[in-house]
Amino acid sequence: MKVRVDRERCQGHNRCYDIASDLFVIDDFGYAAAARDDAIPSEREADARRAALSCPEQAIVMED
Numbered sequence: 764m765k766v767r768v769d770r771e772r773c774q775g776h777n778r779c780y781d782i783a784s785d786l787f788v789i790d791d792f793g794y795a796a797a798a799r800d801d802a803i804p805s806e807r808e809a810d811a812r813r814a815a816l817s818c819p820e821q822a823i824v825m826e827d
């Protein structure tokens with residue numbers, strides 16, 4: 764599973780980073796991006812889902 768941030772939707776709430784700082788990076792303007800392009804480790808998928816559910820903008824996309 765891969766995780767991606769829709770930059771059009773992200774408003775910089777940073778809840779994703781608070782939940783999974785290894786899966787997301789925050790740029791100088793406070794917006795998030797995925798920390799990695801490849802598949803995330805299976806043991807991190809639960810937190811990736813939590814982060815996606817926590818985003819008020821629904822900006823986090825989970826992809827197989």
Ligand code: F3S
Nearest residue numbers: 773774777778779818
């Ligand atoms: Fe952006 Fe949502 Fe994270 S708005 S900074 S992807 S919690």
